[in-house]
Amino acid sequence: KNNRSKHLKLQLSYITHRKHKSANYILCSLQDISIEFEESVALKQGRHEAEKESSTIANYLNRVIASMPCNVWWTDENSTFIGCNENTYRSSGFKSRDDYIGKNPFDIGKKLGWNQGQAEKFREDDLAVMLTGEPMMNVLEPPIKMADGRTTYYITTRVPLRDENN
Numbered sequence: 348k349n350n351r352s353k354h355l356k357l358q359l360s361y362i363t364h365r366k367h368k369s370a371n372y373i374l375c376s377l378q379d380i381s382i383e384f385e386e387s388v389a390l391k392q393g394r395h396e397a398e399k400e401s402s403t404i405a406n407y408l409n410r411v412i413a414s415m416p417c418n419v420w421w422t423d424e425n426s427t428f429i430g431c432n433e434n435t436y437r438s439s440g441f442k443s444r445d446d447y448i449g450k451n452p453f454d455i456g457k458k459l460g461w462n463q464g465q466a467e468k469f470r471e472d473d474l475a476v477m478l479t480g481e482p483m484m485n486v487l488e489p490p491i492k493m494a495d496g497r498t499t500y501y502i503t504t505r506v507p508l509r510d511e512n513n
Contacts (some may be wrong), residue, residue, distance in 0.1 A: 354384040440494025
């Protein structure tokens, strides 16, 4: 009467009697696991939906960052760039995001002809934000040379970005 499928678990065990080696048995066990199976499927579907939603949000945020007219970048604890928008890598003379990622302020400064103090200041400011956990808002940076040869003034804001492990 019930048209629902049943999910069954079949276990077979081959048993040999200890004293009588010629006496062999097969033990058969059949268990209805329909409820556990359906819960597992529902859990997987829920996980898939959550992953899909997370991916949609990540794609949206990537598009927002990419479309910003200012420079946006983020670094790891060593001030190594691990992400940026198009404006950032292009203004630094790189052809792609992948070329920019993995560099640090010293690499960028060397490429663009900054003096050593400029890269060091960027590194020090990054460390201060990471160590204190306090943002640095609207900081007027010293003039820096860009890839196109122009000298540019930036007002930067640094905020700590922490993952779930801090």
